[in-house]
Amino acid sequence: MLPALLKVPDSTKPRPMHPEFESPPPADPEDQPFSTDSAEAGLNRLGAELAAQRDLNRQMTADFEGFRRRSQQDIAARAASQKEAFIRQLLPVIDNLERALSAGASPDSRPLLQGVEMTLRQLWALVREHGVEPEESVGEEFDPRRHEAVSQRHDPARPDQSILEVLQRGYRLGGNVLRPALVVINNRTPSGPTRNAR
Numbered sequence: 001m002l003p004a005l006l007k008v009p010d011s012t013k014p015r016p017m018h019p020e021f022e023s024p025p026p027a028d029p030e031d032q033p034f035s036t037d038s039a040e041a042g043l044n045r046l047g048a049e050l051a052a053q054r055d056l057n058r059q060m061t062a063d064f065e066g067f068r069r070r071s072q073q074d075i076a077a078r079a080a081s082q083k084e085a086f087i088r089q090l091l092p093v094i095d096n097l098e099r100a101l102s103a104g105a106s107p108d109s110r111p112l113l114q115g116v117e118m119t120l121r122q123l124w125a126l127v128r129e130h131g132v133e134p135e136e137s138v139g140e141e142f143d144p145r146r147h148e149a150v151s152q153r154h155d156p157a158r159p160d161q162s163i164l165e166v167l168q169r170g171y172r173l174g175g176n177v178l179r180p181a182l183v184v185i186n187n188r189t190p191s192g193p194t195r196n197a198r
Contacts (some may be wrong), residue, residue, distance in 0.1 A: 084173060087132055091171060091179055094123050098169075127171075135170035137163045137181045146170060148180045152187040160188040 097120040101113060135146060142149060142161045153164055163183045170181025 083130060084178065087127060087130065087171075087173070087178065090123070090127065094120065094127070095168060097123070130173075132171055132173050132178060135172060135181050137166050137170060137183055139163065142183070142185045146172075146177055146180055147183045147185075149185045150182050151184045153184055154188065155186050156188065158186045158188075160186060162186045 097116055100116050101120065137147060139158075140163050141159070142163060147163065147170065150167060155164060158164060162185065163181075164186050165184040166181050167184065168182040171178040
């Protein structure tokens with residue numbers, strides 16, 4: 001046990017330091033001299049950073065707009081392609097209904113043919129609603145972009161290379177050929193009439 005007279009100094013109390021060894025108080029920033037060069041450099045740096053951020057923002061906005069526009073174009077192109085594929089599959093059904101009507105009617109089959117006519121009219125209304133139009137080709141000049149010649153005949157009363165008969169109707173969707181017409185063309189060459197089956 002320590003003698004009562006011996007006292008341990010209290011370390012929590014601040015001890016006075018010698019004035020020569022005391023650290024100076026922290027400097028107040030307002031007491032520092034103002035440098036216009038450093039302020040101007042700081043402003044220039046901040047202005048450059050702001051301009052870079054604006055450029056980055058503009059670039060990101062332009063990239064997003066481009067992405068959005070390309071996405072919309074892709075969606076529209078995919079939808080148009082699917083619609084065109086469906087209409088192409090529907091055209092043979094129209095062909096068969098037209099063949100059934102052109103086969104003629106017996107007295108017993110007249111109600112059936114009336115039903116076929118109604119169905120055909122509904123199909124025509126449907127495809128026209130989607131921009132599909134038939135090609136009326138008889139009498140026109142043969143155009144390989146719109147017609148497919150499957151045979152030829154000789155008719156001196158008609159112009160050379162004109163279409164004499166349509167074996168299967170052609171269709172267009174807007175300005176594009178959806179399906180070329182299968183046609184018989186007139187051949188007025190001196191070699192005589194020929195007929196080439198497809």
